Amino acid sequence: MARINDVGGFEGFGAIDTGDDPEPFHADWEARVVGLFNALRAQGIFNTNEFRDAIESMPPAEYLAASYYERWFRAVCTLLERKGVIEPGELDA
């Protein structure tokens, strides 16, 4: 079954903002999330395919509402819970 990330050919996403980004990240937390991803992957806590799957299996409405790096953060949290590194809800305790 196609997932929400499989957008190739879809209509309705509007115009492309072709402007260039002066910086790769728009906020410090985005860089920290990428760092978390790289560090946890390097430690073998999850691999790239599991990470992609965690992003791509997000409920469609949440996927579309989230920014690119919000998806990354969500996926990191999902996998840490799935692997038992953190407890569900622990982050918000």
Add this chain to the structure above:
Amino acid sequence: MSGDHADATIAQRVRRLETLLEDKGVLSGARLDEIIDASLSGASPANGARVVARAWTDPEFKARLLADGTAAVRELGFMEGSYQRLRVVENTEATHNVIVCTLCSCYPLRLLGPSPSWYKSEAYRSRVVREPRAVLGEFGLDLPAGTEITVWDSSAETRYMVLPRRPDGTDGLTEEQLAALVTRNALIGTAAV
């Protein structure tokens, strides 16, 4: 992340996760800082530009580059140890190439530097495969009607880079001067050189 955790901004939640992982002994803050510093170092479109300039000036290198991109860029010290395959696609008078990752954001980071936001946007990912000519027009690249456009959809295993056409009137330029002409968007295919 809207709605359910409205009481904490995403920056606070990321910080909280870092603290949690540090408390559990999973990851130290210092190690994380190191990894963040390392993750983008050495990733730059200047690398892809060097590869292009070499291909423009060395036909044998160009042949190797088009036959096996991964091995050829390794000759110049790029993508060492990478498990991904690089395929380089050549623009000609008859054909223009453009790259996308419709599923997410796969991209040859070392050679092109950090990807622009538009590359990761649903608008680019959905539209460039359906109406590439119109999309390229929005980037200010108006190709002749007779030019065929090929769109390459990246995957976890294969990344693409465009080899742009060498501009006319550049015969006297050095490899370094040629590399300076090559932009990141030209390596993606949303610009010409």
